Amino acid sequence: MNVKIVYDNQERHGFQHGWGFSVLVNDSLLFDMGEDDVSLRANLAQFNIELSQIMEVALSHEDWDHIGGLDLLADMPSVTAVYVPKAFSLEIRDKIEKLRPGVRIVDVYKEAVEMESGAIMTPQLTGGRKRKKEISLLLKTKHGVALITGCAHPGLTRIIRQARKIGKLQAVIGGFHGFWNLPALQGVKLIVATHCTKRKTAILARYPTQARAGAAGMELDLSGL
DSSP states (O other): OEEEEEEOSSBOTTOOOOSSOEEEETTTEEEOOOSOHHHHHHHHHHTTOOGGGOOEEEOOOOOHHHHTTGGGGGGOTTOOEEEEETTOOHHHHHHHHHHSTTOEEEEEOSSOEEOTTSOEEOOOEEETTTTEEEOOEEEEOSSSEEEEESOOTTOHHHHHHHHHTTSOEEEEEEOOTTOOOGGGGTTOSEEEEOTTOTTHHHHHHHOTTTEEEOOBTOEEEOTTO
16 A cells, blocks of 8 residues: 655655645545646656556545646546545536546545545545535555545544544544644554644654654555554
8 A cells, every 4th residue: 555645835855845735545546636737747757657547536625725736637548536525516527527528526425435446535524614525535454544634624533533433543644734632643553744734743742653744755655554
C-alpha cells in the first residue's frame, strides 16, 4: 500500500507547493486535486506518474483548493469513476462530464461506498462554521484501515468514529483543520498532518514517534500497518 502526497502547502526538493491537498494511492487512485492543475501535473511527473495510470478520482469537498486541478481530468483517459459528496453542485458535475465524457459520477451520501479499487469512501458528513459537506477516504491495510482526509471540516473526531466502524485505525493522513482533540489519535501508528491543520506543532509534540509533517513529495509505505 503506497501513498504519495502530490499537493500540499509544504514541499520537498524538486516538488512544487500550493495551498491545497492531493494524494495518489497505489499510483492509480487520486484523492483531491489541489489548487491548480499546473503544479499538480508537475508533481505527478516528478513522481514519474503518467496521467494514464490514474483510474479513479475522489473529491472530498467542493472548496477551490481541493478541486482547483480538475482540468487535469481531461488528460486522464483511464478514469472510469469520480466519487463526490452528494452535495456537489450541478456546475462542478457538468464540468466533470465535459472534461471526461462518459465518466461515472458516484454520489456518496448516507452510507460508505466501496470503490472499484477496494478503497472506501466514508459517508458524507456536515460540519464547520459554514456547514460544509465532506467525504473521506479509507484504505484497507494489513491490520486495519488508514484514513485520508481532505480538510476534516465536519470534525476529525467524527470522521475517526466513522473509520473505526470499518476497522482498527492504523493511520490518519491529510488536513485536520481546527482539530483539537489530540487524545483521539491515541494508538494510531502513523499521523501525517498536511496543509490546513492548525495544530501541527502540538500533534508532533504529543506524538513524536508516530507523527510526521506532511509535504508534497512525501511517499508513505503503509504495507506494514
